[in-house]
Amino acid sequence: VTLLVAVHASSENWTPARWRTRLAERLPGRRIALWPDDAVDPSSVRYVAAWKPPPGLLATFPNLEVVFNLGAGVDALLQDPRLPDVPIVRVATDDLTNRMSEYVLMHTLMIHRQQRYLDDCQRRGFWTPRDQWAANALRVGVMGLGVIGADAARKLALVGFDVAGWSRSPKSIEGIACFAGDAGLAPFLARTDVLVALLPLTPDTRGVLDRRLFADLARDGRLGGPWLINAGRGGLHVEEDVLAALDDGTLLGAVLDVFATEPLPPEHPFWGHPKVTVTPHNAADSDAEAISAYVAAQIVRHEAGGALANLVDRRHGY
Numbered sequence: 001v002t003l004l005v006a007v008h009a010s011s012e013n014w015t016p017a018r019w020r021t022r023l024a025e026r027l028p029g030r031r032i033a034l035w036p037d038d039a040v041d042p043s044s045v046r047y048v049a050a051w052k053p054p055p056g057l058l059a060t061f062p063n064l065e066v067v068f069n070l071g072a073g074v075d076a077l078l079q080d081p082r083l084p085d086v087p088i089v090r091v092a093t094d095d096l097t098n099r100m101s102e103y104v105l106m107h108t109l110m111i112h113r114q115q116r117y118l119d120d121c122q123r124r125g126f127w128t129p130r131d132q133w134a135a136n137a138l139r140v141g142v143m144g145l146g147v148i149g150a151d152a153a154r155k156l157a158l159v160g161f162d163v164a165g166w167s168r169s170p171k172s173i174e175g176i177a178c179f180a181g182d183a184g185l186a187p188f189l190a191r192t193d194v195l196v197a198l199l200p201l202t203p204d205t206r207g208v209l210d211r212r213l214f215a216d217l218a219r220d221g222r223l224g225g226p227w228l229i230n231a232g233r234g235g236l237h238v239e240e241d242v243l244a245a246l247d248d249g250t251l252l253g254a255v256l257d258v259f260a261t262e263p264l265p266p267e268h269p270f271w272g273h274p275k276v277t278v279t280p281h282n283a284a285d286s287d288a289e290a291i292s293a294y295v296a297a298q299i300v301r302h303e304a305g306g307a308l309a310n311l312v313d314r315r316h317g318y
């Protein structure tokens with residue numbers, strides 16, 4: 001076996017058999033096996049393409065060379081206490097990045113153009129437009145200036161928003177006010193009307209979106225208060241703090257794609273909250289074809305002596 005596929009089917013498109021077909025088309029002549037269905041000699045496995053494999057599984061392959069995490073976030077994978085010390089490649093494809101930026105653009109525009117208010121007016125039959133400011137009057141702050149955050153920031157700036165970003169290490173992106181590290185957080189928040197979280201979930205970022213942080217957001221903007229969009233991971237926001245901040249007006253609204261528990265439990269207060277928009281972790285649906293092409297290309301390059309791209313840095317947890 002060259003490549004073992006360890007995924008569970010979350011949809012028709014994600015069945016292990018479909019992954020095998022796609023990968024086999026792109027890696028002709030290599031043996032591709034499915035875990036747990038196929039009988040496999042563990043020592044024959046060189047690569048594993050995995051999404052949330054059971055803890056301990058990857059440690060059973062003594063000749064494993066590379067793990068391909070079939071998503072952008074590796075928080076679930078890094079929970080494995082027996083994760084072998086081999087390179088981990090995560091997904092960073094234009095397809096995924098473009099879809100994430102669409103989500104960010106759409107929701108920022110909905111807030112900016114007061115679309116929820118207009119929908120409500122339509123339902124009531126009211127022709128009552130409110131003042132509308134230009135895009136450059138809205139300050140958008142993107143937390144995480146990685147593959148996705150940097151793309152979203154650039155596209156927001158292209159629309160005309162006044163965009164800033166925050167990352168761990170200092171960045172320089174044309175047209176974006178870049179802030180970094182602990183020292184950069186307060187000034188970044190102080191000029192943010194719409195906060196867009198595109199951070200990975202790590203020990204450092206867990207719970208970063210809490211009451212204290214919401215209180216540091218700008219309150220002097222055109223919206224009359226700040227909004228939160230979280231499309232990173234649910235563990236970034238503290239749910240009770242989001243609810244309390246919405247209820248006391250510290251936040252005007254929240255758009256949440258990701259949750260501590262997914263699917264969001266039916267009784268969860270976010271579902272019916274008038275100031276919350278819930279989307280079912282589909283800010284970016286993964287295109288399995290694009291991911292398969294990406295994994296196959298990396299294997300071919302690796303075997304030709306080339307470098308693997310988008311490696312996870314375990315010290316930082318992303």
Ligand SMILES: NC(=O)c1ccc[n+]([C@@H]2O[C@H](COP(=O)([O-])OP(=O)(O)OC[C@H]3O[C@@H](n4cnc5c(N)ncnc54)[C@H](OP(=O)(O)O)[C@@H]3O)[C@@H](O)[C@H]2O)c1
Pocket residue numbers: 072073074091092096100143144145146147148149166167168169170181198199200201202204205231232233257258281282283284285318
């Ligand atoms: N909702 C969805 O459907 C969906 C889809 C795809 C991805 N995601 C989420 O989006 C996340 C980001 O993806 P990506 O590809 O853009 O990741 P990435 O390229 O690794 O970028 C991560 C960014 O976060 C910054 N960062 C990490 N830890 C930080 C900290 N402690 N303080 C400040 N900044 C920190 C990094 O700073 P440096 O630049 O200094 O390293 C980097 O700019 C993924 O991890 C995943 O959780 C969600």
